[in-house]
Amino acid sequence: MREFCRLYIKELRESTNIAAIYGVLSIGWFLFLCVQKFNWHTELIFGLSFIPLGLLPVYLILKGYISFRSEWKDETIYAVLSLPVPGWYFSLSKLAAAMSIFTVLSLLSGLGVYIVSYRYIWSLMMTFPQSVGLGIIGKMFFLVYLLYWFISLVYYVLTQFSYLLSQLFTRFNGIISGLVFLLSNWLLFRLAAGLTNIMRWTPDILLKNWGHINGYFYIHNNYLETAPFFAILIVITGIFFLGSWVLENVLEV
Amino acid sequence: MIQVAIKAQGLSKIYPGVKALDNISLELPKGSIIGLLGPNGSGKSTFLKLIAGLVRPTSGSLEVLGQPVTRKSKKEISFLPEINHLYNWMTIQETLKFWGDFYSDWNQELAIELVGFMNLKTQTKVKHLSKGMKARLKLIISLARKASIILLDEPFSGIDPQSRGRIMDALTAKYDFEDQTLIISTHDVLQAEQIFDYVILLEYGKIKTFAEADDLRSQYGTSINELIKEVFE
Numbered sequence: 001m002r003e004f005c006r007l008y009i010k011e012l013r014e015s016t017n018i019a020a021i022y023g024v025l026s027i028g029w030f031l032f033l034c035v036q037k038f039n040w041h042t043e044l045i046f047g048l049s050f051i052p053l054g055l056l057p058v059y060l061i062l063k064g065y066i067s068f069r070s071e072w073k074d075e076t077i078y079a080v081l082s083l084p085v086p087g088w089y090f091s092l093s094k095l096a097a098a099m100s101i102f103t104v105l106s107l108l109s110g111l112g113v114y115i116v117s118y119r120y121i122w123s124l125m126m127t128f129p130q131s132v133g134l135g136i137i138g139k140m141f142f143l144v145y146l147l148y149w150f151i152s153l154v155y156y157v158l159t160q161f162s163y164l165l166s167q168l169f170t171r172f173n174g175i176i177s178g179l180v181f182l183l184s185n186w187l188l189f190r191l192a193a194g195l196t197n198i199m200r201w202t203p204d205i206l207l208k209n210w211g212h213i214n215g216y217f218y219i220h221n222n223y224l225e226t227a228p229f230f231a232i233l234i235v236i237t238g239i240f241f242l243g244s245w246v247l248e249n250v251l252e253v
Numbered sequence: 254m255i256q257v258a259i260k261a262q263g264l265s266k267i268y269p270g271v272k273a274l275d276n277i278s279l280e281l282p283k284g285s286i287i288g289l290l291g292p293n294g295s296g297k298s299t300f301l302k303l304i305a306g307l308v309r310p311t312s313g314s315l316e317v318l319g320q321p322v323t324r325k326s327k328k329e330i331s332f333l334p335e336i337n338h339l340y341n342w343m344t345i346q347e348t349l350k351f352w353g354d355f356y357s358d359w360n361q362e363l364a365i366e367l368v369g370f371m372n373l374k375t376q377t378k379v380k381h382l383s384k385g386m387k388a389r390l391k392l393i394i395s396l397a398r399k400a401s402i403i404l405l406d407e408p409f410s411g412i413d414p415q416s417r418g419r420i421m422d423a424l425t426a427k428y429d430f431e432d433q434t435l436i437i438s439t440h441d442v443l444q445a446e447q448i449f450d451y452v453i454l455l456e457y458g459k460i461k462t463f464a465e466a467d468d469l470r471s472q473y474g475t476s477i478n479e480l481i482k483e484v485f486e
Binding site: 002003005006010013014074075076077078079081082083084085086170248252253 | 269302305306307308309324325327328330332334336337338339340341342350351354355356
């Protein structure tokens with residue numbers, strides 16, 4: 001565990017600079033929107049305030065690629081491969097550090113959206129009928145955020161896996177990495193589709209939906225199936241450990 | 254009975270288009286200092302990387318302390334590669350802390366003592382160190398452990414004479430002549446030959462000579478350094 005913590009801290013330290021730059025740029029963007037608040041349409045300001053959140057998964061995917069690439073480029077891969085720890089320690093420490101930073105930045109970006117557009121957000125909330133309580137809206141927001149977080153994690157793992165597999169070849173690593181990324185996407189969804197049927201026993205998530213029919217307001221229950229998500233989680237875990245196994249047992253320097 | 258630290262049988266390593274090691278068989282005794290010598294491209298670094306588990310044999314077998322090379326065997330091995338494998342953004346202190354957390358045989362007090370001995374400062378960042386200073390730091394990482402096997406790949410490469418002297422002094426002062434096996438790959442034979450117990454001469458991936466250093470000196474009536482010049486030039 002001490003070894004894993006040391007690697008995790010190293011990864012966090014290595015990511016601090018880029019994360020700080022991203023944070024400063026986001027703050028700059030939110031300040032810019034605050035200044036433009038009185039000149040531009042409220043809806044436009046609201047939409048533009050999501051840009052930092054929208055770009056974060058791109059940052060995460062790049063991080064998945066750069067993180068291992070820098071080990072090869074700086075030749076610190078010699079250190080990585082000579083240490084007596086399993087390959088998944090390295091992959092997981094990189095994943096955990098990237099997701100920790102992603103979580104902090106995404107929550108701060110979410111807070112930025114709220115600060116920039118809180119009046120507009122509350123005016124939207126006021127249009128909802130009273131029976132749609134904050135609990136229902138809060139749960140919806142939480143699930144949307146969870147989905148955003150989960151998809152970002154999945155693509156981080158796929159990028160990491162693509163890079164590791166491309167290192168099996170001595171030439172055309174960039175092209176191979178891209179191809180593996182596309183193929184592993186296809187494989188992920190093919191396998192997950194097959195697994196979903198087996199995972200049907202997982203509990204569904206209750207979602208309240210609302211609307212109007214003939215002037216009458218209604219709330220009814222919808223259920224979100226969790227089976228596809230668990231299936232993707234299983235397959236992505238397999239891909240993650242396959243990449244880590246390749247790192248430990250196949251890759252050479 | 255002599256205990257074997259490293260045993261290779263029919264060991265070969267082929268990279269695309271290059272046969273780096275060709276059917277090597279040898280047994281290296283425990284508690285000895287072995288000079289791994291030969292011209293560029295003779296397979297010295299590949300042999301060390303095979304022992305360290307950084308590359309895998311194409312054919313043949315390799316045992317370290319009676320066990321095949323695995324993640325477990327990495328605990329017994331301290332490997333100093335020729336290249337700079339340290340994280341440039343870390344300070345010397347952070348570097349020592351980082352490495353120390355991975356090995357139960359790490360001696361932090363010894364590491365700090367060696368930092369002073371090598372004229373380094375713990376708060377200096379690795380990126381601000383000269384090549385010679387980085388070489389000294391790499392050696393500190395190797396020697397601050399009580400590893401059964403120490404592999405040094407070109408520890409004097411690009412190092413000024415003063416640093417070479419420091420490195421040799423540290424080696425002779427801190428090396429455990431009974432329990433540790435040390436393999437040094439170097440072109441600077443003159444600097445290191447007085448400590449060699451055994452010498453392996455490699456050429457084109459094959460063993461040209463494997464003998465006790467004293468036997469070679471008495472057989473050819475010359476130093477290992479001169480012998481190397483005669484053989485390879």
